[in-house]
Amino acid sequence: xxxVIYQGGMYALVEGLLVDGCDLRIMLxxxxxxxxxxxxxxxxxxxxxxxxxxxxxxxxxxCENVTMAYDSSANEYRLDFDAGEFNADGSTxxxxxxxxxxxxxxxxxxGTEANDIAVxxxxxxxxxxxxxxxxxxxxxxxxxxxxxxxx
Numbered sequence: 001x002x003x004v005i006y007q008g009g010m011y012a013l014v015e016g017l018l019v020d021g022c023d024l025r026i027m028l029x030x031x032x033x034x035x036x037x038x039x040x041x042x043x044x045x046x047x048x049x050x051x052x053x054x055x056x057x058x059x060x061x062x063c064e065n066v067t068m069a070y071d072s073s074a075n076e077y078r079l080d081f082d083a084g085e086f087n088a089d090g091s092t093x094x095x096x097x098x099x100x101x102x103x104x105x106x107x108x109x110x111g112t113e114a115n116d117i118a119v120x121x122x123x124x125x126x127x128x129x130x131x132x133x134x135x136x137x138x139x140x141x142x143x144x145x146x147x148x149x150x151x
Contacts, residue, residue: 004035005146008042009119012107017117018079023108024063026138028053028086028100035104035121044106044113055096055131057087061138078144086136093131100129103138105145120146
């Protein structure tokens with residue numbers, strides 16, 4: 001199990017880019033993804049191999065109602081958004097050639113790997129998975145997807 005906050009995620013937090021309504025996206029990444037051990041990544045292009053899941057009907061999740069709130073009692077920022085699906089307009093996701101091993105959270109800047117910011121990776125809960133001709137839904141954990149605090 002690996003949960004990684006990338007250098008890009010810390011940069012985005014410090015620079016005030018992870019804010020309410022920011023353009024946050026989540027990709028399912030497959031078995032050849034190398035980002036689990038590339039914590040210094042700032043942009044998506046910094047990964048040796050991205051390997052986005054590619055089952056027919058799959059699209060990256062465009063997070064809606066993104067909030068970044070400071071919880072003073074826990075001394076941490078919490079990133080949250082509404083549940084969503086990795087498929088377009090209620091379509092289904094077919095099996096891909098490789099299992100999805102986790103999620104890659106990114107801050108969309110302009111849709112290019114050179115500029116979109118790598119925020120975090122997680123393979124917690126439900127991985128590996130593959131499409132089985134159904135919708136793939138993602139619901140962030142209670143309290144938010146990420147909780148960031150100063151050490």
